[in-house]
Amino acid sequence: ATTSVTVPTSVQSYPNQVRTDGADLYWRYDDAVSPYTADSSVSGNRSGVQVNAPALKQSPGAVPGSTAMGFNGTSQQVHSDRRQSVGNTFTIETWFKTNTTRGGKLIGFGNNTTRSSGSNDRHIYMTNTGRLVFGVYNGSTRTVSTGLFETYNDNKWHHVVGTQGPGGITLYVDGQNKGSLNATSNSTYAGYWHAGGDNLSGWPTRPTSNFFAGQLDETAVYPTALTQAQVKNHFDLAKAPTDTVSTVKTTEDTYINQGAPSTAYGTATSLAVRGSGSLYQAYMRFDLPAAPAGQVLKSAALQFKTSTQASAGTADTVSVVPVTGTWSGASTSFNTKPALGATPLGSIAGVPDGSAVHNVELDTAAVTAVLGSSYSLGLTSNGTDPLWLWASESTAAEGTPQLVLTFGAK
Structure with a gap:
């Protein structure tokens, strides 16, 4: 069968930069049908599997011209379809919007798909009060969090990034560095990337829910630690006007x-x-x-x-x-x-x-x-x-x- 497509006259700046910066998993959540979420990275080889039918085509998304995915906070998530190992250098990134008071995991790594992961870290989660926590596990939980009064459950789009590399772990929110910790290693196990939920047992200021109630957009994973300049550039590009x-x-x-x-x-x-x-x-x-x-x-x-x-x-x-x-x-x-x-x-x-x-x-x-x-x-x-x-x-x-x-x- 043949079909026709319309090619825009200019490159979309935000997704183009995500790919240029080397994402090897990139879920844009523009999918119109379940149960798969397309990988828009250059390799395009880490698609997502939707669990319990998250809401598709939520508009407006975080980036103009794109849609988001909605999660119910009780059972819905997306997990990657390929088992892999992740080293001590990586970046996780996503946009989110919520007014939940039950917290939940936005993005993370775990050793299971639909079952609760026994091994889990390299994740960003929200507390009941709306604070954000980024953490890895290297024999104990090592975390960085936003300040006591820096809460993000205000039903607005926010950009969150966690990096680990030779300099340790760093948490960024809306383009700003929210803190670093000298943690240069993490657990060694094979697993899957999760968006919208997975086990948080044993983690500091654990929220009521393991699952996130709200919308996610533009979730990406990189095999490198993005710099602060790169993170800020992503945040700025999402706010820049784009062609329609x-x-x-x-x-x-x-x-x-x-x-x-x-x-x-x-x-x-x-x-x-x-x-x-x-x-x-x-x-x-x-x-x-x-x-x-x-x-x-x-x-x-x-x-x-x-x-x-x-x-x-x-x-x-x-x-x-x-x-x-x-x-x-x-x-x-x-x-x-x-x-x-x-x-x-x-x-x-x-x-x-x-x-x-x-x-x-x-x-x-x-x-x-x-x-x-x-x-x-x-x-x-x-x-x-x-x-x-x-x-x-x-x-x-x-x-x-x-x-x-x-x-x-x-």
Whole structure:
């Protein structure tokens, strides 16, 4: 089976930096189905297994354009799917949001998957009062915690990082160093990474619950100890404006045929474009969104897919123009065709035969002027070679005509 994807015009700064800094486990929690959580690290080889159906697609996430995962604080967690060993140098990182007063483990390492781990450390957990604790075990529990009045169960997104290396262990919250301890070793055992819960028996200021009630986002593990500058950079990047890509499908579309001047094709599954001979023109209507707050339109493109009809492509140049007259799919025919604007918004110089997705870059300023309105586009050409493309009524859902709009910071 084939499918189409939309590639953003710019790199997402936060996940790009996580990968650049060497994460070998990276759970973004953008998954739409259970029970697996994708690993977005470069290696992509430590996926997560969801236990007891955490809530998916929680919005807004900690990073713009991403979603979070919700945990009930009693039984839900995600554990890695591969057993591994972890040395004395590592970093764990996650974003969280909660108002719980029962605490719980945010992220950690343990020797079991769904059963409570007998060996467990390299973890960050929250106390009942909302303080954060990072700890390892090297014969005794070695921990660093936030101050007595530094609590984070305020239902806001926070960033927490724990590192261990030759300099010991360090806890960072929201980009700031909250304390270090000269603990350079930890327990040696094979196990699994956990997010949202696992055993906390025997750990200082143990909370009421082993499981975390709240949302987690952007959980990552590194085989190195991130520096304070790297941690602060991650925190800052999550707050920085990022591009937003929106896809807008047609609300209706049709085409006209000079050879059948009184026929309306509003329910046709394909659209046609040809300039001479028997004239074909295609029309599409879109309900355009307004630009997100603080952002402007950076690029716009019309995306369509040629049909499976033989010779569906064209050797001719096809232009995208604004429709200035009124029309409807139910009643528009060659005899009642709407007027078109004279200035093209974009064009494509020929389309190869074969069913495939194509993009036509559009004039950004012209599209910006009509954001937040219902707007119609027409497809025209001057040659004799017809173009055939799927209409919104087609069962080829991935080929439905759509506008791809990229918004970014002013």
